[in-house]
Amino acid sequence: MSASSPRRRDVTVADVAREAKVSKAQAARALGDYGAVSDEVRSRVLAAAATLEYRPNELARSMNTGRSKTLGVVVGDIENPFFSLAMRGISDTAKAQGFDVILINTGEDVIAEAEAVRVLLDKRVDGMIVAPASQLSTRHLHDVVESGRPLVLLDRQIPGLGVPAAMAKMDDTAYEAVTHLIDTGHTRIGYISTLEAGNWSSSPETDLGSNPVSERLAGMRRAFHTAGMPIPEDLIRLSAGKPQPIHEIVQELLSGPSPATAIVASDSLIALDVLHTLQNLNLSIPDDVSFMMYDDMPWAQLMRPPITVVAQPVYDIGAATAEALLAQILGQPAKPESLLFPSKLVKRGSIGVPNTRLRTLV
Amino acid sequence: MSASSPRRRDVTVADVAREAKVSKAQAARALGDYGAVSDEVRSRVLAAAATLEYRPNELARSMNTGRSKTLGVVVGDIENPFFSLAMRGISDTAKAQGFDVILINTGEDVIAEAEAVRVLLDKRVDGMIVAPASQLSTRHLHDVVESGRPLVLLDRQIPGLGVPAAMAKMDDTAYEAVTHLIDTGHTRIGYISTLEAGNWSSSPETDLGSNPVSERLAGMRRAFHTAGMPIPEDLIRLSAGKPQPIHEIVQELLSGPSPATAIVASDSLIALDVLHTLQNLNLSIPDDVSFMMYDDMPWAQLMRPPITVVAQPVYDIGAATAEALLAQILGQPAKPESLLFPSKLVKRGSIGVPNTRLRTLV
DNA sequence: TTGAAAGCGCTAACAA
DNA sequence: TTGTTAGCGCTTTCAA
Numbered sequence: 001m002s003a004s005s006p007r008r009r010d011v012t013v014a015d016v017a018r019e020a021k022v023s024k025a026q027a028a029r030a031l032g033d034y035g036a037v038s039d040e041v042r043s044r045v046l047a048a049a050a051t052l053e054y055r056p057n058e059l060a061r062s063m064n065t066g067r068s069k070t071l072g073v074v075v076g077d078i079e080n081p082f083f084s085l086a087m088r089g090i091s092d093t094a095k096a097q098g099f100d101v102i103l104i105n106t107g108e109d110v111i112a113e114a115e116a117v118r119v120l121l122d123k124r125v126d127g128m129i130v131a132p133a134s135q136l137s138t139r140h141l142h143d144v145v146e147s148g149r150p151l152v153l154l155d156r157q158i159p160g161l162g163v164p165a166a167m168a169k170m171d172d173t174a175y176e177a178v179t180h181l182i183d184t185g186h187t188r189i190g191y192i193s194t195l196e197a198g199n200w201s202s203s204p205e206t207d208l209g210s211n212p213v214s215e216r217l218a219g220m221r222r223a224f225h226t227a228g229m230p231i232p233e234d235l236i237r238l239s240a241g242k243p244q245p246i247h248e249i250v251q252e253l254l255s256g257p258s259p260a261t262a263i264v265a266s267d268s269l270i271a272l273d274v275l276h277t278l279q280n281l282n283l284s285i286p287d288d289v290s291f292m293m294y295d296d297m298p299w300a301q302l303m304r305p306p307i308t309v310v311a312q313p314v315y316d317i318g319a320a321t322a323e324a325l326l327a328q329i330l331g332q333p334a335k336p337e338s339l340l341f342p343s344k345l346v347k348r349g350s351i352g353v354p355n356t357r358l359r360t361l362v
Numbered sequence: 363m364s365a366s367s368p369r370r371r372d373v374t375v376a377d378v379a380r381e382a383k384v385s386k387a388q389a390a391r392a393l394g395d396y397g398a399v400s401d402e403v404r405s406r407v408l409a410a411a412a413t414l415e416y417r418p419n420e421l422a423r424s425m426n427t428g429r430s431k432t433l434g435v436v437v438g439d440i441e442n443p444f445f446s447l448a449m450r451g452i453s454d455t456a457k458a459q460g461f462d463v464i465l466i467n468t469g470e471d472v473i474a475e476a477e478a479v480r481v482l483l484d485k486r487v488d489g490m491i492v493a494p495a496s497q498l499s500t501r502h503l504h505d506v507v508e509s510g511r512p513l514v515l516l517d518r519q520i521p522g523l524g525v526p527a528a529m530a531k532m533d534d535t536a537y538e539a540v541t542h543l544i545d546t547g548h549t550r551i552g553y554i555s556t557l558e559a560g561n562w563s564s565s566p567e568t569d570l571g572s573n574p575v576s577e578r579l580a581g582m583r584r585a586f587h588t589a590g591m592p593i594p595e596d597l598i599r600l601s602a603g604k605p606q607p608i609h610e611i612v613q614e615l616l617s618g619p620s621p622a623t624a625i626v627a628s629d630s631l632i633a634l635d636v637l638h639t640l641q642n643l644n645l646s647i648p649d650d651v652s653f654m655m656y657d658d659m660p661w662a663q664l665m666r667p668p669i670t671v672v673a674q675p676v677y678d679i680g681a682a683t684a685e686a687l688l689a690q691i692l693g694q695p696a697k698p699e700s701l702l703f704p705s706k707l708v709k710r711g712s713i714g715v716p717n718t719r720l721r722t723l724v
Numbered sequence: 725t726t727g728a729a730a731g732c733g734c735t736a737a738c739a740a
Numbered sequence: 741t742t743g744t745t746a747g748c749g750c751t752t753t754c755a756a
Contacts, residue, residue, distance in 0.1 A: 025744075276663075
């Protein structure tokens with residue numbers, strides 16, 4: 001046990017300076033590794049620091065440099081594998097440059113998001129990464145931009161904000177996926193998403209800008225359009241989970257005179273709920289209903305049958321947001337472009353020819 | 363757009379004081395909500411703050427209060443669902459008390475963990491939660507204790523450290539699980555864990571103290587002992603993944619004259635690897651090999667057959683660490699006890715009677 | 725209830 | 741290369 005009594009007062013630069021018999025300024029320079037210091041002094045200071053077990057107070061340091069070497073990250077749900085994997089990309093990238101990360105979970109609530117952003121600003125993070133819960137309420141994000149602090153968006157672009165966003169391109173892949181479904185014989189295709197219902201205007205020329213979530217839907221619409229078929233509006237369920245639970249939605253989709261023959265889950269959390277519901281209903285895939293999901297979770301290919309998915313490079317997307325942010329923090333000007341990543345359709349066994357014999361599933 | 367020109371200098375207490383025509387001290391008191399302030403002054407200050415869009419500098423605040431309203435969390439791998447779920451428990455609990463969280467990922471590397479802990483100390487977090495990567499190298503954790511800053515352990519206790527730890531009790535459940543396997547007819551049971559090989563001494567009376575990871579193994583040993591059978595040491599693989607990849611381990615377990623008839627995965631990440639390997643080997647569960655895993659991930663019961671698991675209340679465990687930490691920070695003395703949570707065996711369909719006909723699986 | 729002034733621990737001008 | 745002296749934005753004595 002080398003340390004002295006517990007709860008001792010923190011050792012400061014002044015203490016080290018005294019011990020090394022130099023001025024506080026010189027000690028600070030040697031310790032902070034800046035300015036001009038002779039080897040002689042440096043070694044004396046470092047030695048003194050070692051014996052005193054000096055540790056810098058990063059708060060004080062941040063206060064006058066104006067930089068905290070800390071990034072803020074605001075996500076909707078860290079429990080969602082999408083975010084936890086992206087978070088690893090962010091965290092790894094940040095750490096490689098000596099930055100730490102404050103993570104705030106909003107529970108996909110815009111109010112909480114605004115609060116989170118404010119807290120981060122108050123804590124003087126050097127920059128932040130936000131996965132915005134809404135494309136409508138963005139006042140707080142504009143505030144960040146106006147504060148002059150670097151901001152990068154994750155998985156969603158907000159037109160007019162003028163900040164970079166990293167995400168996967170989903171439109172063509174969504175188109176391909178739904179076309180695959182249509183080609184297999186499906187016309188009654190259900191789609192379940194947490195996309196805010198209010199966020200989507202049915203005209204594709206909306207100024208909400210494209211983002212992977214709305215692109216999933218846009219691609220679907222385009223696929224139906226190309227096939228010369230009307231899109232089954234009654235089977236498209238947005239804002240899933242609030243308040244109507246997913247399992248109820250699934251039941252509804254499979255009820256009535258013309259039930260869905262295929263269901264598309266817009267992320268892996270929804271997928272899990274859908275699959276549980278299907279299991280409870282004793283429905284089999286793809287005989288009773290075809291299924292596909294977004295995000296290629298490791299378990300997707302372990303299912304029987306393995307699940308057809310749209311995969312995207314989540315870790316890389318996260319890393320890209322951090323890189324863009326760090327670049328800005330380190331002086332490069334922001335280029336408010338979307339950093340686009342490819343997505344791809346991985347066909348496995350969960351999509352089959354629809355069972356056309358008349359039946360009541362639910 | 364109500365904000366003024368971008369990159370304006372931050373508004374400080376002094377500015378607000380001037381605007382409200384009171385002293386800096388009074389303004390600070392009103393803003394910081396401490397000390398004695400007349401209603402008159404308070405409202406003038408608050409109004410001034412509003413028009414100037416004043417925002418406190420939390421760094422400055424933390425610097426002289428010594429408190430940062432920030433918790434540090436150090437985990438091995440945030441991508442691991444165990445940690446991301448525990449993190450939610452921590453994050454929710456912290457937020458409810460107005461605390462934020464700095465998350466550091468160590469990649470299960472002790473050096474990185476020591477570094478993380480030091481950084482957190484330097485950033486003056488009010489306390490920290492660590493899921494220690496090792497029970498042997500704990501110097502850095504002792505340093506935290508000596509620094510006087512509150513510390514709580516997640517999922518692992520370190521004897522002699524004298525700090526609380528929250529985790530699930532695994533011994534009895536592990537015993538029950540392996541007994542179940544033995545009762546079903548298995549004697550050749552493989553066990554794959556990331557538990558550090560060096561961390562485990564075969565005597566249960568070791569002073570490493572019990573923790574959910576070593577308890578899994580201890581329970582297994584006890585089950586064999588009770589059954590009057592020798593434990594198959596050759597099938598127990600610790601430190602899995604470094605360097606030998608899991609899939610190689612699985613292949614080895616299933617090779618040779620007396621292959622394993624059942625495999626136990628000590629966490630869900632290992633389980634995924636094992637299942638992929640089994641799939642590639644074209645082996646079916648439970649006909650060719652029985653399987654069970656620790657941690658009840660949502661996908662476990664969706665598999666065909668659904669997987670037998672040992673479940674534990676991960677979110678609650680995370681929340682408990684945060685509660686214990688906050689209690690200490692808020693003044694209550696540390697009670698260096700383990701906060702124990704129940705775990706339970708959930709029997710599903712992945713364990714069957716071993717296939718005894720002579721065969722070569724791999 | 726108020727205000728003046730002294731720090732918190734550090735960095736940054738400015739001289740020497 | 742060194743030391744002196746101001747601050748950073750806030751909280752906190754201490755007197756009034």
